[in-house]
Amino acid sequence: xxxxxxxxxYVPGNNPGMIRDAHIYGSDVILLDLEDSVAMTEKDAARxxxxxxxxxxxxxxxEVAVRINGLDTDFGLKDLEAVVRAQPDxxxxxxxxxxxxxxxxxKEIERIEAACGIPVGKTKMIAAIESAQGVLNAREIAHxxxxxxxxxxxxxxxxxxxxxxxSADGIELLTARSMIVMAxxxxxxxxxxxxxxxxxxxxxxxxxxxxxxxxxxxxxxxxNPSQIKPLHAVFTPTKDEIEKSxxxxxxxxxxxxxxxxxxxxxGKMIDKPVLDRALHLLELAGATNALRSAMQ
Amino acid sequence: MKETDISSIPYINxxxxxxxxxxxxxxxxxxxxxxxxERSAVHNKVLPSIEKAVEMCGLKDGMTISFHHHFRNGDYVxxxxxxxxxxxxxxxxxxxxxxxxxxxxxLVGHIKxxxxxxxxxxxxxxxxADAISRGLMDIPVTFRSHGGRxxxxxxxxxxxxxxxxxxxxxxxxxxxxxxxxxxxTGISCGSMGYAKLDALYADKVVIITDNIVPYPNAPFGxxxxxxxxxxxxxxxxxxxxxxxxxxxxxxxxxxxxxAETTTEVIAASGYFYDGFSFQLGTGxxxxxxxxxxxxxxxxEKIKASFVLGGITGQVVKLHEEGLVKKLLDVQSFDLIAxxxxxxxxxxxxxxxxxxxSPGNEGSAVNQLDVVVLSALEIxxxxxxxxxxxxxxxxxxxxxxxxxxAAGAGMAIVVAPLMRGRIPTIVKRLNTIVTPGKTIxxxxxxxxxxxxxxxxxxxxxxxxxxxxxxxxxxxxxxxERLAGCPxxxxxxxxxxxxxxxxxxxxxxxxxxxxx
Numbered sequence: 001x002x003x004x005x006x007x008x009x010y011v012p013g014n015n016p017g018m019i020r021d022a023h024i025y026g027s028d029v030i031l032l033d034l035e036d037s038v039a040m041t042e043k044d045a046a047r048x049x050x051x052x053x054x055x056x057x058x059x060x061x062x063e064v065a066v067r068i069n070g071l072d073t074d075f076g077l078k079d080l081e082a083v084v085r086a087q088p089d090x091x092x093x094x095x096x097x098x099x100x101x102x103x104x105x106x107k108e109i110e111r112i113e114a115a116c117g118i119p120v121g122k123t124k125m126i127a128a129i130e131s132a133q134g135v136l137n138a139r140e141i142a143h144x145x146x147x148x149x150x151x152x153x154x155x156x157x158x159x160x161x162x163x164x165x166x167s168a169d170g171i172e173l174l175t176a177r178s179m180i181v182m183a184x185x186x187x188x189x190x191x192x193x194x195x196x197x198x199x200x201x202x203x204x205x206x207x208x209x210x211x212x213x214x215x216x217x218x219x220x221x222x223x224n225p226s227q228i229k230p231l232h233a234v235f236t237p238t239k240d241e242i243e244k245s246x247x248x249x250x251x252x253x254x255x256x257x258x259x260x261x262x263x264x265x266x267g268k269m270i271d272k273p274v275l276d277r278a279l280h281l282l283e284l285a286g287a288t289n290a291l292r293s294a295m296q
Numbered sequence: 297m298k299e300t301d302i303s304s305i306p307y308i309n310x311x312x313x314x315x316x317x318x319x320x321x322x323x324x325x326x327x328x329x330x331x332x333x334e335r336s337a338v339h340n341k342v343l344p345s346i347e348k349a350v351e352m353c354g355l356k357d358g359m360t361i362s363f364h365h366h367f368r369n370g371d372y373v374x375x376x377x378x379x380x381x382x383x384x385x386x387x388x389x390x391x392x393x394x395x396x397x398x399x400x401x402x403l404v405g406h407i408k409x410x411x412x413x414x415x416x417x418x419x420x421x422x423x424x425a426d427a428i429s430r431g432l433m434d435i436p437v438t439f440r441s442h443g444g445r446x447x448x449x450x451x452x453x454x455x456x457x458x459x460x461x462x463x464x465x466x467x468x469x470x471x472x473x474x475x476x477x478x479x480x481t482g483i484s485c486g487s488m489g490y491a492k493l494d495a496l497y498a499d500k501v502v503i504i505t506d507n508i509v510p511y512p513n514a515p516f517g518x519x520x521x522x523x524x525x526x527x528x529x530x531x532x533x534x535x536x537x538x539x540x541x542x543x544x545x546x547x548x549x550x551x552x553x554x555a556e557t558t559t560e561v562i563a564a565s566g567y568f569y570d571g572f573s574f575q576l577g578t579g580x581x582x583x584x585x586x587x588x589x590x591x592x593x594x595x596e597k598i599k600a601s602f603v604l605g606g607i608t609g610q611v612v613k614l615h616e617e618g619l620v621k622k623l624l625d626v627q628s629f630d631l632i633a634x635x636x637x638x639x640x641x642x643x644x645x646x647x648x649x650x651x652x653s654p655g656n657e658g659s660a661v662n663q664l665d666v667v668v669l670s671a672l673e674i675x676x677x678x679x680x681x682x683x684x685x686x687x688x689x690x691x692x693x694x695x696x697x698x699x700x701a702a703g704a705g706m707a708i709v710v711a712p713l714m715r716g717r718i719p720t721i722v723k724r725l726n727t728i729v730t731p732g733k734t735i736x737x738x739x740x741x742x743x744x745x746x747x748x749x750x751x752x753x754x755x756x757x758x759x760x761x762x763x764x765x766x767x768x769x770x771x772x773x774x775e776r777l778a779g780c781p782x783x784x785x786x787x788x789x790x791x792x793x794x795x796x797x798x799x800x801x802x803x804x805x806x807x808x809x810x
């Protein structure tokens with residue numbers, strides 16, 4: 001089954017206690033950060049810590065990603081050299097402006113994999129888009145590598161680049177978000193949303209989570225464990241939705257037996273797109289245990 | 297007519313009014329015809345100084361004096377009294393405090409100078425605890441739980457000669473309370489639960505207050521009938537140290553996770569029904585359980601019949617919302633709780649015996665369905681240590697831990713699997729305070745363990761989809777991360793005797809080897 005990436009928990013790469021405990025909060029992905037949450041003077045220590053954490057800790061079966069520093073910095077390549085050897089599931093590339101950035105990073109990963117006997121292609125990638133140029137190149141970026149499992153929006157740098165600020169309703173991010181979702185869908189990979197920084201504003205967070213789910217995103221980055229549960233709640237299908245989807249699948253199965261591709265249910269036409277949506281919802285429900293509780 | 301024989305009724309025949317004019321024993325005393333206001337000022341129990349009170353009580357070398365810990369780390373009373381006693385040259389005393397805090401560090405000096413020979417307490421911290429762990433005293437400290445102390449007092453195992461009890465308000469005859477209804481001076485501790493029992497059983501009782509209010513100071517925590525003397529002083533404590541405005545919920549995500557899991561455990565345990573009762577002990581995760589439990593109670597339309605124990609503002613909120621019918625309060629943890637005791641008619645002040653004495657079948661801990669407790673260490677037999685740290689140094693208090701664990705239908709202990717790099721779940725703990733057979737569930741951030749004695753609980757929790765593991769697995773996963781710590785090294789000198797509720801010895805604390 002496809003891996004869920006509803007929540008990506010940011011963990012500063014220089015905080016051993018937080019790295020050790022990151023898996024207990026139930027996020028789908030743990031993102032060990034070597035980039036913006038680590039001070040310049042801590043970069044080497046964080047790299048060393050993340051390498052050893054990946055080698056020794058049990059992350060409870062979670063997908064583990066590492067955000068490296070950009071390859072245009074003094075740290076990016078060093079990060080890759082260390083981290084790829086420790087075999088995280090995913091490398092997250094920051095500030096991706098073009099497909100060239102992805103290709104360059106992939107080349108380095110491939111070289112390191114080959115050098116240390118890791119099957120080439122094992123390390124997956126997520127590209128974070130954090131500039132106007134990146135958004136405009138989103139489609140090319142999304143298609144740039146087979147390693148990519150998702151593209152993500154980084155809103156802080158993006159809004160700065162746009163010469164605006166983040167607002168409560170996120171109107172300034174609307175175009176970028178939509179373009180990223182479309183680019184991701186065209187490449188068949190995940191669309192991942194940016195962080196919501198006000199940890200105390202649970203209501204605002206849920207509102208934003210509902211918005212990005214409606215836009216088509218698969219998940220969102222979180223900076224505090226308290227945001228994981230409400231986020232998952234937004235992404236968990238309701239009992240009604242599950243029952244409706246089960247009915248649709250059943251009706252289509254009946255129709256298929258009769259040799260028809262279309263069926264009417266409660267006066268509404270059901271065709272392939274409706275069926276696909278129902279199947280996707282059931283897949284999500286299955287992965288979140290919501291299916292089990294709905295069946296009880 | 298036959299004459300009635302009243303001589304068989306004790307003392308009755310000594311009355312003298314039957315065939316002659318009535319003369320009572322107090323005949324020498326003139327009737328007091330001055331008004332209440334004047335009388336309160338002239339004839340009362342107020343003494344000019346602590347020194348005078350010590351003298352009047354007849355305190356002598358070798359006696360036992362007691363204090364309460366309702367003023368926590370803001371208490372001035374114990375130090376004030378001890379200084380006076382030291383100045384007066386009295387020696388070899390036993391100090392039986394319901395508990396001791398950092399502010400009581402000056403006791404170290406009184407131990408060195410021979411004023412204090414022995415200590416009984418629920419716990420201690422800071423320099424005093426450090427010095428005692430390093431062998432300061434010749435006689436080991438006796439550690440008693442709140443219920444155990446009550447039982448020791450009731451049964452005569454602990455005889456108090458003089459109790460010095462601080463009170464935020466007191467009238468001239470000794471009706472004392474933990475708050476002031478009128479003439480509030482801003483000092484408040486809410487319930488006087490631990491002081492109440494001392495007042496009832498001590499030979500002499502001295503109330504130390506900064507606030508003498510008009511008679512009668514009703515309702516009261518301690519009645520005048522139990523009080524011998526009153527001393528007014530300038531200050532009895534530091535309001536900041538006595539209690540904070542409101543116990544705030546923790547923001548620590550790990551503690552919140554544990555609190556949330558604990559609520560799920562309660563909800564699935566079979567003890568979550570309309571009319572259930574609970575207590576939440578101190579500690580971030582334990583106290584935060586109130587928040588998640590509230591949501592669950594609202595969601596499932598369940599109300600609690602009572603909450604026991606240290607009462608916090610959060611529990612008061614549940615009470616005022618109608619989710620908890622009654623509050624039984626032996627100790628108020630914050631100002632909101634103290635205010636509630638003053639204003640809510642179903643917020644009842646109770647004493648330590650009512651709370652937790654094992655000598656009383658009806659004691660409130662026995663009526664608990666659920667208690668949530670913290671721990672410093674838990675071993676794989678579910679025994680709990682709340683008294684000594686991983687370095688063997690005393691740094692905690694028993695409180696009502698073993699009392700509530702024994703009384704409650706389900707005792708849950710909450711703790712992170714590790715604190716920093718120190719495992720909490722261990723193969724062998726330093727000091728047993730609460731026996732494992734009274735602990736039913738352990739909730740950590742990395743999973744839940746159910747005592748094998750409770751297979752039905754195990755079944756209910758696993759059926760609810762909770763992450764139940766064997767306690768040995770939890771211990772092993774902590775050991776995998778932290779390694780196996782070197783055992784603490786001790787000398788053979790005993791510095792503390794840990795008693796169980798009935799006064800029996802459950803463990804000994806040894807002097808740490810330097």
